[in-house]
Amino acid sequence: MIIGSHIEDAEPLFSSISMELTQTSTWARRRPFELDSPPGGRRMTISYGHPEEVRAELPNAEVRLDSRYSRSYNSDSVHVSHHDTFQVSFASPITLEQISRSYIDPLRYFLALALGPVPRVVQTHLGLATPTAATPPAFHPLELRLPEEATPKLERLTNHHRMAFTIETRPFAEIVPRWFTVFQTFPTVCDLLFNAAQQSHLTAKFFNLASSLEPMHQKSFPQSSKKSPEHHKKVDKILKSAPLEHVEWLRASLAYSHTPKYRQRIRELLDFIGPVRHRFIDQDLEDWSRSVADYRNTVAHSKSLESMDWSHLSHTTRQVDILLRFTLMRHLGFTETECDGLYHPGIWEWH
Secondary structure: OEEOOOOOOOOOOEEEEEEEEOOHHHHHOOOOEEEEOOOOOOOOEEEEOOOOOEEEEEOOEEEEEEEEEEEEEOOOOEEEEEEEEEEEEEEEEEOHHHHHHHHHHHHHHHHHHHHOOOOOEEEEEEEEOOOOOOOOOOOOEEEEOOOOOOOOOOOOEEEOOOOOOOOOOOOHHHHHHHHHHHHHHOHHHHHHHHOHHHOOOHHHHHHHHHHHHHHHHHHHOHHHHOOOHHHHHHHHHHHHHOOHHHHHHHHHHOOOOOOOOHHHHHHHHHHHHHHHHHHHOOOOHHHHHHHHHHHHHHHHOOOOHHHOOHHHHHHHHHHHHHHHHHHHHHHOOOOHHHHHHHOOOOOEEEO
């Protein structure tokens, strides 16, 4: 819902967006306040030094990290707060749907990867590309209010994710463009991963996360899904030796025989993230991969849910979540050693 002046265009175009997300200031780690309290005095001075604006260039936009402050006071108290905001200016006007998918979602997911929980949109203002005659042509502020997300009542994931990385870990101009590239590579994986906590039931959470592993592997290792010359020769040899009446059936059966099995994909992702895998998987990796595959098949086909080990499924769901996050961080440019140092045990729980 857009709050502001009446817009006559059926699909208005916008040139910029300013948005404040929960956790932005936690990630930015900027504290521009200085307190001065002389000894023995009853006065205190609060100085606010406006933090320097930082920028990142994207192919079709510029992202800036800006800040503002607010204050309120009465006769016996004063409250001053600092807020970091993302300012995005587009190279050419785009629709609200494009803004939501191409900029709001990636920035929310970015903070979720950095800090844990998916942030909420506190407030957003849009710059209308074609302002009405009654408004100045430079900027037409409109407030965007997003629908309230439903809070699941059952088995909600509470993420006590300690600081994984902040703006101090990588320069803003480097990590933000790289994240947008990662998001464009793994959009479905990001949707399933960062929205899993909104699912009401543990089986739905697990299935969403487990379903993300295959596309994550396909994009991470694109060569693994291509047929090698050796595979072509092997299949041709098998088909030539088969009875004529079975050739077409056999050809169809072998059509995807070159693709890695689900368990193999999991193992290769575990190898990809490096030694940190042993920090959150407390069993043999082959056994764990088999367990994930078995749970996925059980949930997908609704088999034997009555006899499900719910405690173990909850633990496995947490592990798959962490595997997906560290895979994204590896694509974001973090080394195996850095990932190992960023993991903090005992910070996730389901309830």
